[in-house]
Each structure stands twice: as structure tokens, then as C-alpha cells.
Amino acid sequence: MDSIVTKKLIKKFKEKTAVNGIDLNIKQGELFALLGTNGAGKTTTIKMLSGLILPTSGEILIEGMDMKKDMFKIKEILNVSPQETAIAPNLTVKENLEFMAGVYQIKDKETKINELIKQFKLEDVLNKRAKTLSGGWQRKVSIAISLINNPKILFLDEPTLGLDVIARKELWEVLNSLKGKITIILITHYMEEAESLSDRIGIMVNGNIVDIGTAQELINKTKSKNFEDAFVSIATGGEL
Amino acid sequence: MRMINFAKRNFKELVRDPLSLIFEIALPLFLLFIFQQINIPGDTFKIENFTPGIIIFGFSFITLFTSTLVAKDRGSSLLIRLGTSPMKSRDYILGYILSLIPIIIIQDSLFFIVACLLGLNVSINIIFTILISILVSIIFIAFGILLGSLVSEKASGGVGSIIVQLVCFTSGMYFSKDLIGNVFAKICEFLPFESALNIIKGVLNNNYDIISLRNIIIFIAYTIIILILSIIVFKKKMVSDNK
Ligand SMILES: Nc1ncnc2c1ncn2[C@@H]1O[C@H](COP(=O)(O)OP(=O)(O)OP(=O)(O)O)[C@@H](O)[C@H]1O
Ligand SMILES: [Mg+2]
Numbered sequence: 001m002d003s004i005v006t007k008k009l010i011k012k013f014k015e016k017t018a019v020n021g022i023d024l025n026i027k028q029g030e031l032f033a034l035l036g037t038n039g040a041g042k043t044t045t046i047k048m049l050s051g052l053i054l055p056t057s058g059e060i061l062i063e064g065m066d067m068k069k070d071m072f073k074i075k076e077i078l079n080v081s082p083q084e085t086a087i088a089p090n091l092t093v094k095e096n097l098e099f100m101a102g103v104y105q106i107k108d109k110e111t112k113i114n115e116l117i118k119q120f121k122l123e124d125v126l127n128k129r130a131k132t133l134s135g136g137w138q139r140k141v142s143i144a145i146s147l148i149n150n151p152k153i154l155f156l157d158e159p160t161l162g163l164d165v166i167a168r169k170e171l172w173e174v175l176n177s178l179k180g181k182i183t184i185i186l187i188t189h190y191m192e193e194a195e196s197l198s199d200r201i202g203i204m205v206n207g208n209i210v211d212i213g214t215a216q217e218l219i220n221k222t223k224s225k226n227f228e229d230a231f232v233s234i235a236t237g238g239e240l
Numbered sequence: 241m242r243m244i245n246f247a248k249r250n251f252k253e254l255v256r257d258p259l260s261l262i263f264e265i266a267l268p269l270f271l272l273f274i275f276q277q278i279n280i281p282g283d284t285f286k287i288e289n290f291t292p293g294i295i296i297f298g299f300s301f302i303t304l305f306t307s308t309l310v311a312k313d314r315g316s317s318l319l320i321r322l323g324t325s326p327m328k329s330r331d332y333i334l335g336y337i338l339s340l341i342p343i344i345i346i347q348d349s350l351f352f353i354v355a356c357l358l359g360l361n362v363s364i365n366i367i368f369t370i371l372i373s374i375l376v377s378i379i380f381i382a383f384g385i386l387l388g389s390l391v392s393e394k395a396s397g398g399v400g401s402i403i404v405q406l407v408c409f410t411s412g413m414y415f416s417k418d419l420i421g422n423v424f425a426k427i428c429e430f431l432p433f434e435s436a437l438n439i440i441k442g443v444l445n446n447n448y449d450i451i452s453l454r455n456i457i458i459f460i461a462y463t464i465i466i467l468i469l470s471i472i473v474f475k476k477k478m479v480s481d482n483k
Contacts (some may be wrong), residue, residue, distance in 0.1 A: 050324040053479070075326040086317035088249055090256040095249075102245030103325045129256075145321075 003028040003183035009058035018044040020207030031184045033194035036204030042187045046155045050080045079151035085142045089131035104149035120144040153183045191228045246335030260305040268298040276358045291355040292440040293413025298347045299380040300407040304400030306384025311396040329475050344377045369444040379463040386470040389477045411437040432462035
């Protein structure tokens with residue numbers, strides 16, 4: 001069974017068509033990178049896939065469940081690290097983790113929280129209020145939170161934006177350790193990130209997914225030297 | 241439970257803002273104290289009448305800070321994140337309301353301790369008043385949720401202070417509405433603040449005659465309408481903000 005299926009998924013904001021009829025089939029355990037130019041519709045796509053906004057038309061099936069009918073069941077098994085850091089500013093890091101554990105009604109929350117603290121090396125900032133942390137640390141906490149419910153499906157919207165090289169490498173390690181176990185949709189503007197982490201890459205332009213394949217397939221198809229050239233070639237329709 | 245979890249977080253968020261505590265607690269206490277030091281003729285400023293006024297005055301700041309909290313949450317990505325979680329509308333609304341109840345109880349208790357030190361009779365009526373004031377506070381919280389759903393964080397302070405002003409001028413806490421004229425008196429009658437004050441005054445002074453049927457009807461009607469409106473508007477905004 002596919003983890004995520006969309007059929008003719010469309011989102012219109014008044015006249016603006018942000019997502020223009022995309023058909024996706026993403027396998028369980030796959031790490032799927034979603035690339036595209038600014039404003040291509042990537043964030044809008046995962047907002048629909050995570051049940052935050054309703055599609056104008058089209059279908060979404062998550063783990064075989066229909067988003068229209070089973071939205072709240074679906075929401076229990078997924079999680080999102082939004083494009084903008086999302087944490088409660090006046091709570092400490094520990095309290096943020098506890099709060100989100102409560103939101104998902106996690107049974108053994110101490111164990112899970114301690115696991116995340118270790119995984120993301122949060123020991124030193126645990127008792128600091130979230131708003132007093134640097135941007136990169138806030139982002140790390142925001143990403144850590146997205147794993148609190150052991151999601152079957154994880155959406156990461158530009159997770160490494162603002163992270164230093166070391167933190168980025170650490171996040172890659174975390175993602176690699178999750179690979180194959182859960183389905184991950186990764187939005188990123190870093191080509192090397194998509195290339196080294198993902199199983200397949202989808203490239204979005206103007207609300208459409210114009211090409212899908214492994215990094216190597218896309219390089220071969222466009223007869224490019226490297227993946228970055230392949231991306232540019234696909235995203236510009238071969239004009240650049 | 242999700243709503244209690246959310247309420248806990250809201251409570252922490254609220255009490256960690258020192259400004260909100262100054263206005264919700266310190267300012268009303270200061271006014272309570274100061275107006276007992278000056279001898280103003282008339283019944284309005286007698287401690288048994290003025291303390292209920294101070295309670296309502298304190299509640300108006302509950303509206304202000306609730307609206308700021310809701311507006312701030314809407315403006316931050318936190319609600320986006322929660323929007324992808326299994327939280328339902330009732331978890332949000334009840335979570336906001338519940339988080340303010342402890343603050344209401346703290347307010348009331350401090351106001352009454354000071355009032356008793358200033359000469360208010362200690363009686364069981366104080367307990368009844370605290371209980372009834374929790375019911376009365378719901379409309380002030382709902383007003384806050386409604387305003388916070390409509391305006392931005394920046395505007396919420398200004399809009400919230402309209403409620404503070406309305407409470408000062410139309411509840412009768414400082415002066416009787418009849419002093420100002422007919423039209424104004426009518427306006428007061430059709431706003432909920434005078435009714436709220438009368439209900440609290442009546443219970444505190446064991447003088448239920450001053451609570452008119454109109455007071456009760458106006459108050460209940462407003463509470464229900466504002467509560468329903470706040471739920472509808474919050475729900476709508478929750479979706480449209482995320483579009
Ligand atoms: N609430 C909204 N109202 C109107 N238009 C919107 C709204 N949200 C997004 N859009 C428009 O939809 C299009 C797609 O936006 P989206 O945020 O999905 O892009 P993106 O691919 O994530 O871009 P970026 O890489 O810059 O994050 C853009 O043209 C954007 O202006
Ligand atoms: Mg985006």
C-alpha cells in the first residue's frame with residue numbers, strides 16, 4: 001500500500017492556482033524530496049497533505065484513509081515541521097516537548113522526550129524559554145517536536161534553513177536513521193541535501209510536478225553534469 | 241485530555257507575561273486601596289459596592305490579555321502546527337477558557353483579602369461571590385477570544401482597552417448611569433456590564449433585590465451570544481489564517 005496518494009489535487013486562492021492538479025504516489029518508508037522554485041506550491045501541497053487546509057478539489061489518501069472522511073485519524077499518525085519555526089515562546093524547551101506530547105496524548109511521554117533530547121542534543125537548552133534561544137536552536141526544537149508522536153508520515157518544510165553545518169549534518173543523521181521506517185516528505189532548496197538523502201525527487205514548477213525520479217535518473221534524462229544542473233534545466237524548461 | 245493540556249500551556253504563557261499580572265491584579269488592587277483612602281460621598285465607593293466594581297474592572301483586563309494571547313497564537317506558526325494535530329475546536333476554545341479560571345480565582349481572592357483588610361465584612365457571601373464571578377467571567381473571556389480572533393496582536397491591546405473603557409463607563413462602578421442622561425442610561429442597560437456588576441453586587445451583599453430580571457436576561461443572552469460568536473469566528477479564522 002502506498003503511504004500517500006493524491007489524485008488531481010488542486011488548491012486555488014481566489015484567482016491564484018497554487019497547486020494545479022498533482023498526482024502523487026509515495027511508498028511507505030520512502031524519503032521523497034520536493035524541490036521547486038519559490039512560490040511553486042510546495043508548502044501549499046504539504047499543508048493539504050497534513051490536513052491544515054482543504055483542497056479546492058481532488059483526493060488525498062493517507063495510509064489508505066481518505067482525508068475527507070478520516071482527517072482526525074490521519075492527523076494522529078503524521079507530523080509537520082512547518083517552514084516557520086513553530087514553538088510556544090514563553091515555555092521552556094522541556095515544557096514545549098511536554099506540551100506537544102500532551103497534544104498527541106503520548107502514553108510514555110518521559111521516555112519519548114528523553115529520546116528526543118538525546119537525539120537532538122537538547123540537554124543544555126532544556127530549561128531555557130524558547131523565545132530566548134537563537135534561531136537555529138529554535139528550529140532544532142521545532143524539528144524535534146515533529147517526532148514526538150512517532151509519526152508514520154513526516155513532513156519537513158525546509159528543515160535545515162538557518163542551521164549551521166554541524167547541526168545540518170546531525171539532522172541528516174537523524175533523517176538517515178529514520179529512512180525506511182517512516183515516510184518522509186522533505187522540502188528543501190539545498191540540492192545536495194535532496195540528492196544525498198532522498199529515494200526520489202519531485203520537481204515542482206508553477207503548481208505542477210513536472211518531473212519525478214531518482215537524482216541519477218533526472219541527471220541522465222537532462223544529460224546534465226550534476227544534479228544542480230539537472231534541477232535548473234527542469235525547473236526552467238531547459239532555458240537556462 | 242487535550243483541552244487541559246492546552247489550558248496548562250495557555251496559563252503558563254499568560255502568567256509569564258508580567259505586564260498582564262500588573263494590569264489584571266496590581267492595578268485593580270491599587271484602585272481599590274486608593275479609593276478607600278479618599279472620602280467620596282455617595283454609596284458607589286463604599287467598600288461593599290466598590291469591590292464588585294473592581295472585580296469587573298479586573299475582568300476587563302482578562303478580555304484584553306485573552307485577546308492578545310489568541311491574536312499572538314494566530315500570528316505565530318504554533319497554531320499552524322496545532323492545526324495539523326488532532327486538536328479539535330472545542331479543545332482550543334475550552335482550553336483558552338479553562339486557562340483563565342485560575343487567574344480569575346487568584347484575582348478574586350486577592351481583591352477580597354485587601355477589601356477585608358479595608359473593612360469589608362468577612363462572610364460566606366464572599367465565597368458565593370467568587371463562585372458566581374467565575375460564571376460572570378466567561379463572557380469576558382469569550383469577548384477576548386472573539387476580539388483576538390478578529391484582530392492582529394498589535395491591534396489587540398487597543399481594541400481590548402475599548403472593553404476596559406466600556407466597563408469603566410457603563411458598568412456603574414464609578415458613577416450611576418442616571419447622572420449622565422437618558423440615552424446613556426439606555427445604552428448601559430443594553431450592554432452586559434451593568435448587569436454583570438449588579439449580579440456580583442447583589443450576591444456579595446446578600447441583596448438579591450437589586451438584580452433585576454432584565455439584568456439576568458441581558459447577561460445570559462450576551463454570554464451565550466458572545467460565546468457562540470467566539471467559537472464560530474475562531475473556527476473560521478483558524479482555517480482562513482492557514483490558507
Ligand atoms: N493564503 C494564501 N493566499 C493567497 N495566495 C497564497 C496563499 N498561500 C500561498 N499562496 C500563493 O500560492 C503560491 C504557492 O505558495 P507556496 O507557499 O506553496 O510556495 P512554496 O513552493 O512553498 O515557495 P517557497 O519555496 O518560497 O517556500 C504562491 O504564489 C503564493 O503566493
Ligand atoms: Mg514554502
